[in-house]
Amino acid sequence: MIINQKVSDILEVKFPGVVILPDEPHNDFIQIHPEKWKEIAKFIKTDSELKFDSCQCITGVDLGIEDGLEVRYNFHSMQLKHKIEIRIAVERKNPSIPSIEQVWRGANWLEREVYDMYGIRFKGHRDLRRMLLPDDWKGWPLRKDYKTPNIYNGMKIPKVRKGWD
Amino acid sequence: MGFLENRFEDNIITAKLDQILSWARSTSAWYFQFGLACCAIEMMATAASRHDLERIGMMPRSSPRQADVMIVAGTVTLKMASRVKLLYDQMADPKYVISMGSCANSGGPYSRQGYHVLKGVDQIIPVDVYVPGCPPRPESLIEGLLKLQDKIRKERPLTKKK
Amino acid sequence: MGLVHAEEMTLNIGPQHPSTHGVLRLKVKTDGEIISEITPVIGYLHRCFEKHCENLSYEQVIPFTDRCDYIAAMNNSFGYVLAVEKLMDIQVPERVEYIRVIMAEYNRIASHLLALGTFGLDVGAYTPFLYMFRDRERILDLFEITCGARLLYNYMWVGGVSHDLPLGFMEASYRFLDEFEKNINEYHNILSYNKIFIERSADVGIMPKDVAIDYGVTGPNLRGSGVKWDLRKDEPYSIYNRFKFDVPVGTGIMGSVGDCWDRYWVRAEEMQESIKIIRQALDKIPREGNVHEALPKKVRPPKGSIYFRTESPRGDLGYYIISDGTPTPLRVKMRSPAFTALSALSEIATGWMLSDVLVILGSLDIVLGEIDR
Numbered sequence: 116m117i118i119n120q121k122v123s124d125i126l127e128v129k130f131p132g133v134v135i136l137p138d139e140p141h142n143d144f145i146q147i148h149p150e151k152w153k154e155i156a157k158f159i160k161t162d163s164e165l166k167f168d169s170c171q172c173i174t175g176v177d178l179g180i181e182d183g184l185e186v187r188y189n190f191h192s193m194q195l196k197h198k199i200e201i202r203i204a205v206e207r208k209n210p211s212i213p214s215i216e217q218v219w220r221g222a223n224w225l226e227r228e229v230y231d232m233y234g235i236r237f238k239g240h241r242d243l244r245r246m247l248l249p250d251d252w253k254g255w256p257l258r259k260d261y262k263t264p265n266i267y268n269g270m271k272i273p274k275v276r277k278g279w280d
Numbered sequence: 281m282g283f284l285e286n287r288f289e290d291n292i293i294t295a296k297l298d299q300i301l302s303w304a305r306s307t308s309a310w311y312f313q314f315g316l317a318c319c320a321i322e323m324m325a326t327a328a329s330r331h332d333l334e335r336i337g338m339m340p341r342s343s344p345r346q347a348d349v350m351i352v353a354g355t356v357t358l359k360m361a362s363r364v365k366l367l368y369d370q371m372a373d374p375k376y377v378i379s380m381g382s383c384a385n386s387g388g389p390y391s392r393q394g395y396h397v398l399k400g401v402d403q404i405i406p407v408d409v410y411v412p413g414c415p416p417r418p419e420s421l422i423e424g425l426l427k428l429q430d431k432i433r434k435e436r437p438l439t440k441k442k
Numbered sequence: 443m444g445l446v447h448a449e450e451m452t453l454n455i456g457p458q459h460p461s462t463h464g465v466l467r468l469k470v471k472t473d474g475e476i477i478s479e480i481t482p483v484i485g486y487l488h489r490c491f492e493k494h495c496e497n498l499s500y501e502q503v504i505p506f507t508d509r510c511d512y513i514a515a516m517n518n519s520f521g522y523v524l525a526v527e528k529l530m531d532i533q534v535p536e537r538v539e540y541i542r543v544i545m546a547e548y549n550r551i552a553s554h555l556l557a558l559g560t561f562g563l564d565v566g567a568y569t570p571f572l573y574m575f576r577d578r579e580r581i582l583d584l585f586e587i588t589c590g591a592r593l594l595y596n597y598m599w600v601g602g603v604s605h606d607l608p609l610g611f612m613e614a615s616y617r618f619l620d621e622f623e624k625n626i627n628e629y630h631n632i633l634s635y636n637k638i639f640i641e642r643s644a645d646v647g648i649m650p651k652d653v654a655i656d657y658g659v660t661g662p663n664l665r666g667s668g669v670k671w672d673l674r675k676d677e678p679y680s681i682y683n684r685f686k687f688d689v690p691v692g693t694g695i696m697g698s699v700g701d702c703w704d705r706y707w708v709r710a711e712e713m714q715e716s717i718k719i720i721r722q723a724l725d726k727i728p729r730e731g732n733v734h735e736a737l738p739k740k741v742r743p744p745k746g747s748i749y750f751r752t753e754s755p756r757g758d759l760g761y762y763i764i765s766d767g768t769p770t771p772l773r774v775k776m777r778s779p780a781f782t783a784l785s786a787l788s789e790i791a792t793g794w795m796l797s798d799v800l801v802i803l804g805s806l807d808i809v810l811g812e813i814d815r
Contacts, residue, residue, distance in 0.1 A: 143746075168655050168656070169655050169656075169658050170658055171658060171749075171751075171758065171760060171777060172749065172760050172762060172775070172777040174762045174773070175775075176772075176773050177773070178772070187762070189749050189760070189762070189777075193669065193671060196676065219656060220653075220656045220657050220785075220786075220789070221656060221657040221658035221659075221782050221786075223785060224781065224782070224784075224785040225658075225781075225782075228781075232492070245485075246484065246485060247396075247488040247814055248359070248396060248485060248488060249358065249359045249485070256395055256396075256490070256493060257492060257493060257496075261395075263393075268358070268362070270361055270403060270404070271399075272397075272398075272399070313460055314458055315464060315465075316465055317464075317509075317810075317811055318509055318512035318593060318811065320464070321512055321513060321593060322592070322593055325575065325582075328572055328576075328579075329573075329576040329579065330576065330579045342459075342460040344458075354487075355487065355489050357485075357486060357488055357489065359486050359488065360457060360465055360486045360487070363457050363458065363486075367458055389505065389506065389509070390489050390490065390494070392494070392497070393490055393493045393494045393497050394489060394490045394493075395490055396488050396490050397489055397490065415512075415592075415593050
């Protein structure tokens with residue numbers, strides 16, 4: 116895919132220093148710093164050469180207890196028929212990232228889901244609540260260090276019931 | 281039944297009121313149309329063209345107040361559990377519960393890692409018949425319903441319990 | 443006369459409601475009969491799919507992908523195995539490719555039949571539902587003679603399929619397709635051109651093109667808004683580039699582009715296209731071949747990640763799989779098309795009457811198992 120190189124070059128010109136260049140060149144994704152993410156998002160949505168008008172997927176990733184968390188975005192352009200993956204690393208303690216909910220409206224629920232599962236706060240999100248789990252749920256289930264609680268609202272959640280194995 | 285039998289004209293049957301009541305109840309058990317997950321599709325298929333639940337007197341009802349049987353068709357999650365209990369409480373007596381599919385029986389495939397899955401609906405409401413399968417075929421659901429009818433037929437609602 | 447006291451009323455639809463297609467809850471603020479705000483609350487069927495994936499091997503994930511979208515289980519596992527195969531760089535035999543396409547398209551028809559039938563139920567038509575279930579049962583019979591299961595198949599495996607086509611499948615297929623093609627006309631007569639149905643669904647819940655794209659809505663919902671986007675055509679995966687078929691889009695025959703009737707119509711037309719694909723596949727499929735030939739001894743993809751999309755009956759179904767070189771995936775994320783379609787509900791349903799909301803919801807064809815995962 117040549118589009119990665121192209122986006123990377125355009126971003127480097129427009130926002131110097133924002134793209135983290137990989138150790139060895141590849142064409143899979145672009146890694147960027149989180150600071151100016153919202154401006155970049157607005158830019159890649161509207162720029163005439165890029166036009167990523169559809170936010171396909173936002174994936175939260177826990178790379179392991181020693182490593183940090185990561186958010187991966189998959190964009191797609193309905194007009195120019197190309198796609199791209201953007202990765203942004205966040206720290207495990209107090210993770211936060213600028214929200215792009217106001218850029219793509221579809222990102223609203225996708226971001227809420229990542230927040231629900233990983234506890235990554237999206238700064239500027241206007242309605243950041245839990246998406247799938249109940250509001251009074253504690254913890255971030257998809258983190259690698261998550262421990263399943265034994266009881267929720269008086270209901271037992273044993274891993275395996277007695278006598279099953 | 282005893283000495284009264286065959287003493288009347290044709291088309292007159294004698295029976296205990298108890299038996300007639302439970303017989304009537306068993307053949308018009310209206311079920312609560314309450315789909316949760318995959319099993320709900322099989323429940324729909326059971327009610328639809330080919331299998332046609334109405335031939336054994338079961339009719340879908342959308343409100344718990346009109347239903348006699350609750351078919352818990354699918355995975356009960358913790359978020360849903362309190363609602364299931366509430367719906368069960370809203371049903372009028374006598375009420376029966378059928379737990380359809382592995383998920384409702386025991387958590388099924390989601391019993392290992394399912395941090396948000398209730399491991400068996402019998403933790404919150406009493407269950408009369410368990411139907412195994414993931415999802416159970418319409419035939420096995422009908423079998424479960426017939427088992428429930430047997431159970432209802434054996435009930436004696438007017439007899440004093442000792 | 444005193445002033446009429448008017449205030450907004452909050453209404454709660456669901457989680458148990460016959461027309462919410464599962465356990466969805468809608469918080470609706472109404473001004474009289476008009477919807478002023480609508481908030482879907484989801485998660486009542488959150489079964490921790492992604493947590494399971496992180497603890498199971500790649501093959502063991504396949505039954506869980508089936509259970510996510512239980513109406514189109516074949517399509518769901520199809521997308522997953524294609525993603526893993528791409529990650530591992532496996533080439534599957536010709537016959538397997540054809541079998542997979544046939545099964546996926548059959549399941550698309552079955553899914554659309556259920557979608558249209560329940561949509562008919564939502565607008566108050568009970569008969570089409572029974573008619574459509576009649577044909578759906580026949581498709582399920584075809585699946586059953588192939589792999590033994592009616593609803594959740596675990597049929598697609600990484601590198602192959604679980605069973606070869608059984609004896610008599612081809613004949614049964616042709617027979618079914620011939621009869622089904624005639625039945626579609628019956629559906630058009632009974633539902634599509636029904637005056638009441640058109641009144642209820644045309645010009646209701648219009649989703650403009652730009653709103654659909656901005657929300658990431660895909661599949662028949664997007665095509666109903668007039669965007670010609672179908673992954674089978676635009677980014678052909680598997681062997682879809684070998685078949686001739688059209689991509690139906692909404693044109694606003696009965697009302698305006700992107701209304702509920704258009705979304706309905708796109709699905710109805712897509713069934714015709716699926717029949718075309720199945721017919722071509724049945725004609726071209728290699729008669730001989732071992733479907734277990736390319737099964738890998740160990741499914742252990744190399745380090746890396748992939749985002750792979752396929753066209754499920756509900757839209758772009760994406761799998762984001764990260765492998766760390768072990769037999770268990772580090773992360774499997776499912777990008778569900780029904781999730782994004784439902785997120786657009788609050789935008790398109792605001793301003794309509796309360797009774798229209800359930801029509802709009804029915805026309806979006808959501809599956810809660812896939813939304814909540």
